[in-house]
Amino acid sequence: MKTLSEKTVYITGGSSGIGLETARQVFAQGAHLVIIGRDKDKLHRAVKTIDAARITSIQTLNSVSLDVGDNRKVETDLPKIMEDSGVPNVLVLNAGIGFGGYFEDTPYDLFDRMIKINLYGVRNVIAAALPKMKVKGGKIVIVSSIAGLSGMIGYSAYGASKFALVGFAQSIKPDLKRYGIEVALVCPPEVETPLIVEEAKTIPPEAKAFKKIAGLLTAEQAGKGVLKAIQGNSFLVIPGLKAKFSALLIKYFPGFIQRGVGNLIISLNRKDS
Numbered sequence: 001m002k003t004l005s006e007k008t009v010y011i012t013g014g015s016s017g018i019g020l021e022t023a024r025q026v027f028a029q030g031a032h033l034v035i036i037g038r039d040k041d042k043l044h045r046a047v048k049t050i051d052a053a054r055i056t057s058i059q060t061l062n063s064v065s066l067d068v069g070d071n072r073k074v075e076t077d078l079p080k081i082m083e084d085s086g087v088p089n090v091l092v093l094n095a096g097i098g099f100g101g102y103f104e105d106t107p108y109d110l111f112d113r114m115i116k117i118n119l120y121g122v123r124n125v126i127a128a129a130l131p132k133m134k135v136k137g138g139k140i141v142i143v144s145s146i147a148g149l150s151g152m153i154g155y156s157a158y159g160a161s162k163f164a165l166v167g168f169a170q171s172i173k174p175d176l177k178r179y180g181i182e183v184a185l186v187c188p189p190e191v192e193t194p195l196i197v198e199e200a201k202t203i204p205p206e207a208k209a210f211k212k213i214a215g216l217l218t219a220e221q222a223g224k225g226v227l228k229a230i231q232g233n234s235f236l237v238i239p240g241l242k243a244k245f246s247a248l249l250i251k252y253f254p255g256f257i258q259r260g261v262g263n264l265i266i267s268l269n270r271k272d273s
């Protein structure tokens with residue numbers, strides 16, 4: 001999709017971090033935009049920020065409070081949202097929550113919430129948008145993580161949800177092609193957003209050290225990666241040079257990363273070492 005001018009773009013999790021930055025960049029290209037999140041105040045503040053990037057007076061900018069993990073609500077609300085704001089040409093599935101902690105500190109309810117939002121949330125929104133989207137085709141962009149490409153200590157729940165998204169994206173890509181819908185996947189490394197501020201409260205030191213290998217990006221840099229996925233032809237987009245290099249190592253030398261580098265980092269950073 002070369003130009004986003006007058007295209008309708010939906011971004012889940014568009015009220016903060018990577019989603020907000022993507023929303024700003026998309027709006028700056030003249031798109032009509034719908035952002036989805038739960039917290040109304042956050043959405044309200046995001047709309048103000050995004051509106052500053054407006055380039056024409058005809059651009060529409062709507063925000064919707066919706067929990068993507070609540071399938072019943074998504075099934076009933078999304079068709080209404082599409083009636084009001086138009087059917088998306090581009091659907092960005094970015095809403096997600098994070099948590100870093102040892103497995104024994106990851107209770108069932110947290111694991112359940114993580115999968116419900118990070119995995120089912122993506123599934124729910126695509127399923128509800130598909131009946132309308134398949135009529136005109138378009139682009140679906142799923143935001144996973146570098147933690148969806150390589151298992152990491154401290155990410156039993158988060159990593160599981162992000163790995164699942166990779167399989168999900170690989171599965172629906174050939175499936176939706178018959179409707180003229182392209183699918184792309186973005187796997188960012190660590191990004192400076194409120195999510196990592198929250199995560200820092202519980203993340204084990206080994207996980208913190210392991211994450212450093214793939215580098216740290218600003219939300220703006222990660223947003224550019226999502227934009228590349230929207231507008232380019234690649235299935236997999238990995239923003240950041242260090243992260244691209246890490247992904248190559250993960251692909252071609254998984255044992256070296258998991259056992260070699262992983263074990264070394266763990267032994268050097270273990271809490272009790």
Ligand SMILES: NC(=O)c1ccc[n+]([C@@H]2O[C@H](COP(=O)([O-])OP(=O)(O)OC[C@H]3O[C@@H](n4cnc5c(N)ncnc54)[C@H](OP(=O)(O)O)[C@@H]3O)[C@@H](O)[C@H]2O)c1
Pocket residue numbers: 012013014015016017018019036037038039040042066067068069094095096097098117121143144145146187188189190191192193194195196
């Ligand atoms: N930051 C990183 O280091 C990093 C790295 C790789 C991948 N990612 C992925 O990038 C995505 C965005 O993360 P971020 O770092 O930008 O986080 P963030 O700043 O915390 O933003 C998360 C967004 O998702 C929304 N959201 C969360 N749960 C939701 C739900 N149940 N229904 C609807 N909206 C929901 C939030 O709004 P409400 O809370 O108001 O609902 C917010 O708009 C996530 O999928 C994350 O896993 C992040």
